[in-house]
Amino acid sequence: MRSRFLIVLAAIVALVLVPSFVFASGQQQGGGGEIVINWPSIWVGQDAKAPAIDALVEEFNQANEGKIKVVVEPNPDYDGYRDKINAAIAAGQVPDIFIFNPDPTTFQYYEGDLLMDFTKDLNGAWGKQFVPGTIKGATKNGVTKSIPFEVGVTPIWYNQDLFDKAGIKEFPKTFDQFWKDADRLKAAGIVPASQMTGGSNAWTSMLWYSHILASIGGQDVWDKPLTDPQYVEAARIMQRMFQEYTTKDAVGADAGVSGGHYLAGRTAMFINGPWYIGRIRDEAPEVYKATKLTPAPQVKGGKYGAQIAFPLSNLAAASTDDPARRAAVVKFLKWLTKPENVAKISESAGSLFAIKYEVDRTNIDPLQLQFIDALNNASFAVSHFQANFPVDVTAELGQGFGAMALGRMTPEEFVKQLQAVANN
Amino acid sequence: MAGRKLNKHWKGILLFLLPVIVLYGLFFVYPLGFVFTVSLTKWNGVSAMKFIGFKNFIDNFGNQNFQLAVRNNFLWAFALGVVQITLAATVAMILARRPKGWRVLRTVYFLPNVISKVAIAMLWLAIYNAEFGALNAFLDMIGLSGWTHNWLGEIETALPAVMFQEVVYIGYFMIIILAGTMSVPESYYEAAQIDGANVWQQERYITIPMIRSILVTAMTLAVAFGLRHFEATFLMTNGGPANSTTVMGLILYKALAALDYGHANATGATLIIVGAIIIAAIRRFLSSRDAVAESKQ
Amino acid sequence: MPGRELTLTDIIAKTAKWLILVFFLIMTFVPIVWLIISSFKTNLELQTDPFSLPAVWQFQNYVDAIQVSGLPRLFVNSIIVSSLSTVLNVIITSMAAFAFSREKFRFQNTMLNMILAGVLVPIIALMVPYFKIITGVGLYDRLWGLVITYAAINLPISLFLIYGFMRTIPKELEEASIIDGCSFQQRFSRVVLPLSKLGLVTAGTFVFLFSWNEFIYALLLTSSMRARTLQLGIRFFKSQFITNYTSMYAAITLAIIPSIAVYIFFHERIIKGLTSGALKG
Numbered sequence A: 001m002r003s004r005f006l007i008v009l010a011a012i013v014a015l016v017l018v019p020s021f022v023f024a025s026g027q028q029q030g031g032g033g034e035i036v037i038n039w040p041s042i043w044v045g046q047d048a049k050a051p052a053i054d055a056l057v058e059e060f061n062q063a064n065e066g067k068i069k070v071v072v073e074p075n076p077d078y079d080g081y082r083d084k085i086n087a088a089i090a091a092g093q094v095p096d097i098f099i100f101n102p103d104p105t106t107f108q109y110y111e112g113d114l115l116m117d118f119t120k121d122l123n124g125a126w127g128k129q130f131v132p133g134t135i136k137g138a139t140k141n142g143v144t145k146s147i148p149f150e151v152g153v154t155p156i157w158y159n160q161d162l163f164d165k166a167g168i169k170e171f172p173k174t175f176d177q178f179w180k181d182a183d184r185l186k187a188a189g190i191v192p193a194s195q196m197t198g199g200s201n202a203w204t205s206m207l208w209y210s211h212i213l214a215s216i217g218g219q220d221v222w223d224k225p226l227t228d229p230q231y232v233e234a235a236r237i238m239q240r241m242f243q244e245y246t247t248k249d250a251v252g253a254d255a256g257v258s259g260g261h262y263l264a265g266r267t268a269m270f271i272n273g274p275w276y277i278g279r280i281r282d283e284a285p286e287v288y289k290a291t292k293l294t295p296a297p298q299v300k301g302g303k304y305g306a307q308i309a310f311p312l313s314n315l316a317a318a319s320t321d322d323p324a325r326r327a328a329v330v331k332f333l334k335w336l337t338k339p340e341n342v343a344k345i346s347e348s349a350g351s352l353f354a355i356k357y358e359v360d361r362t363n364i365d366p367l368q369l370q371f372i373d374a375l376n377n378a379s380f381a382v383s384h385f386q387a388n389f390p391v392d393v394t395a396e397l398g399q400g401f402g403a404m405a406l407g408r409m410t411p412e413e414f415v416k417q418l419q420a421v422a423n424n
Numbered sequence B: 001m002a003g004r005k006l007n008k009h010w011k012g013i014l015l016f017l018l019p020v021i022v023l024y025g026l027f028f029v030y031p032l033g034f035v036f037t038v039s040l041t042k043w044n045g046v047s048a049m050k051f052i053g054f055k056n057f058i059d060n061f062g063n064q065n066f067q068l069a070v071r072n073n074f075l076w077a078f079a080l081g082v083v084q085i086t087l088a089a090t091v092a093m094i095l096a097r098r099p100k101g102w103r104v105l106r107t108v109y110f111l112p113n114v115i116s117k118v119a120i121a122m123l124w125l126a127i128y129n130a131e132f133g134a135l136n137a138f139l140d141m142i143g144l145s146g147w148t149h150n151w152l153g154e155i156e157t158a159l160p161a162v163m164f165q166e167v168v169y170i171g172y173f174m175i176i177i178l179a180g181t182m183s184v185p186e187s188y189y190e191a192a193q194i195d196g197a198n199v200w201q202q203e204r205y206i207t208i209p210m211i212r213s214i215l216v217t218a219m220t221l222a223v224a225f226g227l228r229h230f231e232a233t234f235l236m237t238n239g240g241p242a243n244s245t246t247v248m249g250l251i252l253y254k255a256l257a258a259l260d261y262g263h264a265n266a267t268g269a270t271l272i273i274v275g276a277i278i279i280a281a282i283r284r285f286l287s288s289r290d291a292v293a294e295s296k297q
Numbered sequence C: 001m002p003g004r005e006l007t008l009t010d011i012i013a014k015t016a017k018w019l020i021l022v023f024f025l026i027m028t029f030v031p032i033v034w035l036i037i038s039s040f041k042t043n044l045e046l047q048t049d050p051f052s053l054p055a056v057w058q059f060q061n062y063v064d065a066i067q068v069s070g071l072p073r074l075f076v077n078s079i080i081v082s083s084l085s086t087v088l089n090v091i092i093t094s095m096a097a098f099a100f101s102r103e104k105f106r107f108q109n110t111m112l113n114m115i116l117a118g119v120l121v122p123i124i125a126l127m128v129p130y131f132k133i134i135t136g137v138g139l140y141d142r143l144w145g146l147v148i149t150y151a152a153i154n155l156p157i158s159l160f161l162i163y164g165f166m167r168t169i170p171k172e173l174e175e176a177s178i179i180d181g182c183s184f185q186q187r188f189s190r191v192v193l194p195l196s197k198l199g200l201v202t203a204g205t206f207v208f209l210f211s212w213n214e215f216i217y218a219l220l221l222t223s224s225m226r227a228r229t230l231q232l233g234i235r236f237f238k239s240q241f242i243t244n245y246t247s248m249y250a251a252i253t254l255a256i257i258p259s260i261a262v263y264i265f266f267h268e269r270i271i272k273g274l275t276s277g278a279l280k281g
Helices: A002-022 A050-063 A078-090 A106-110 A160-165 A175-187 A203-223 A230-244 A255-263 A274-283 A285-290 A323-336 A339-349 A366-376 A391-405 A411-423 B010-038 B055-062 B064-096 B102-114 B117-128 B134-141 B155-167 B171-181 B186-194 B199-210 B212-227 B231-236 B248-257 B261-286 B291-296 C008-038 C043-048 C060-069 C071-102 C108-120 C123-136 C143-153 C155-166 C171-179 C184-195 C197-213 C216-220 C230-235 C245-276
Strands: A035-041 A068-074 A097-100 A147-153 A156-159 A191-193 A267-271 A291-294 A306-317 A380-382
Touching: A035 A078, A035 A097, A035 A323, A050 A068, A050 A323, A050 A339, A068 A323, A078 A097, A078 B248, A078 C123, A078 C216, A097 A323, A147 A274, A147 A366, A156 A160, A160 A175, A160 A285, A175 A191, A175 A230, A203 A230, A203 A255, A203 A267, A203 A306, A203 A380, A203 A391, A230 A391, A230 A411, A255 A267, A255 A274, A255 C043, A274 A285, A274 A366, A274 C043, A285 A291, A291 A366, A306 A323, A306 A366, A323 A339, A391 A411, A391 B248, B010 B261, B010 C071, B010 C108, B010 C123, B010 C143, B010 C155, B010 C184, B055 B064, B055 B261, B064 B102, B064 B155, B064 B171, B064 B199, B064 B212, B064 B248, B064 B261, B064 C008, B102 B171, B102 C008, B102 C197, B102 C245, B117 B134, B117 B155, B117 B231, B117 C008, B117 C245, B155 B231, B171 B212, B171 C197, B186 B199, B199 B212, B199 C008, B212 B261, B212 C108, B212 C155, B231 B248, B248 B261, B248 C123, B261 C108, B261 C123, C008 C245, C043 C245, C060 C071, C060 C245, C071 C108, C071 C143, C071 C155, C071 C184, C071 C197, C071 C230, C071 C245, C108 C155, C123 C143, C123 C216, C143 C155, C143 C197, C143 C216, C155 C197, C171 C184, C184 C197, C197 C230, C216 C230, C230 C245
Parallel strands: A035 A068, A191 A267, A306 A380
Antiparallel strands: A097 A306, A147 A306, A156 A267, A156 A291
């Protein structure tokens, strides 16, 4: 009987250890010196960009058959993806290529020697393909270790049909007018604006906050530290928005709820980027037709006409000593950022990019056209709150908006709370 | 250890312990070493770790948010360890009496555990929603409109709301306790019946003492679940409103996202230590004597 | 039933009993019914009116769910991973629990307490070390990687449960078998193990469900369809800004049907086995 258990035990040990040695996969070198580039990507599955990107990867692989192969690893869940990338980097295994959302927290990736340095590569013709300022935005301490790719532009959206119903002829240009119009909307049984406190960044409301700050602080708004009174002034407006002019479920709502209210025609105002065009066109065609984009109202004494535009996704790569591998990665990134290719993605997905490309104004989604025009016609553009503060400060916004909405926190206390987290 | 005889079965013991020791060593001892080491440093995962002693722990304990999280975790431990176990035991004792359809019920009650937590969280988000949620709609319908709330968005109601949807799914513990009641001999109840004991008395004096050990096991496990609670809160409130529903697991998660490995791991270490103390206390105070323990002395 | 007449207490007990049972029945069915109905709606309907019947039943959601996320393969992977991790975990923890509960040896209590403390470890804190381990032994993107990880993660909890149940087995039964000439292993396989069935099933159920529903490590430790599990397929319907809830619910519903079937099939047999030998006079 002893032998039976020895056998069982041996079987277990074998079951556990043998596969690891037999199937151990080391650094991937495909057949005959082919360079394999692993790209964990979130632009897969239901992401609007997925088909175009898949096609581009396919084309690249075919053109470089036997020499370079790009393998996309699908990671549709964004939070999970970010966690995975962080874990891989901390474990010392930076993926060959990856995507990240640029903000002060993620720019820490630039430290040390983990990422490929593109500074020199971008000095020439490649760099000229990019919209001015975008490369600078990806440069820290004189070093550019990521490629700006997708950008977000998030004007204020409003539903013209609902505005008509409330008797409002044009979008208010000042906040004094805004409050009056918001009251008119309420009188007509329409909730003025979608707000939210959920998710990791209270997205809709964070963008409202950014718009208001842009109006108060102008082009240098983000140079001012949290101790500047502009943050309290903007917070006061947000408190009023939450307490009087939004849905009952705004505190605790996530992006699905906030967007859902706008799509359902319950709220008259919303904020989001061009990636949302597909959804609104497919799910709420009437609202899609009635949607107009505009700058935010002007705060008293502030500026008018700003737009919020920010780097949404940058591409980064693991640094490597192998010159052939380095060249392969750069080749692929140049391919992805080729103007014709970017135009293809933009056309099919509605997204906007940091690369200059020709827009065919006759053959483009009308809402997407509004986005492009909004950016072009802006008096100035600044990025959003999230791009200028570490992840935990941004995460605190939602909690603070909720607290203010519930009357548990004053705008002053709200900003103090942000400072506390920032100094932690 | 002079004078203490080596257990004559030591070869068998070693053999039986080896797989667990190896796997545990690899997947717990080494990673926990990582956790406790990093908890004493400042690290963002990219640059070198910087040793800072207990500063992360001190920061945590002085942080209002963290204190709130600890309090909430204790509340969760109570909600699951006491409330949920009581409900599970009650249902188990009812089903043990074999009422009509008990077999079907036994299977059905377990079904929610088979569905992913994400789906259940989504459902309850929809139920609790202030604009179009079922709960408020129901209250309106029965004339209690004054009782409607933004359940997940108000500080007084958010934590109970999240707790409710977790506590109410008793399937797992119910099955354990139910199987435990099966081992109580039928004859005991018959004798008690003849003696004139009613249902309550039968349960109190027969069933409960006999399943005591299983109840303690289940309760200890539930308390552990409460202390390490994370998912439902993350999915439903993300710690809000105003950080009122935050738990240690969530603080850990957010610190990781902020590339603050020092504080994240300090939170983890705190959770483990606090939890270990509580569990040890429970085992000490509630554990009944058992057959082998008696012979150990 | 001989003896007493129906008293007020009895009536209260009976009513309370049925109220409780019905309450939990409702709590159980609501999610399932809601999930299924929601899976036939459009996303807009879900946002605006989540508790009504769909205007038009969107069977397309199911077509999407099957075609687009590769559910069948992922389902098979989930079955394999969950079953293997459960079996591995239960075998080795029952062996260890036997040693801890029926024998005396050096450092016994220390080791036991150390392992049990593992129940409290928040596993999200372990992403970096686990990533290093699994990639280090070459099990990245392998079903085996997940099997071992899940089996290991649940060692403390299984040990806790099985040890807890084994402790209550009376020493006399074993002593009888020793007199009969049973060896160490025979005591385990012939006497103690059969009597700990409840503990084994309790632990096994937990490990299986854990492995089935686990997401974070399934994402972290795999990269392709050959090793990915059902939970990843379901998340497929999320993207950075938009979640396609209705198709996701269709996918979840599709996943539940076989899950429930498997559960009913196995659990019925297991419970039968558990309770058939348990009634002693």
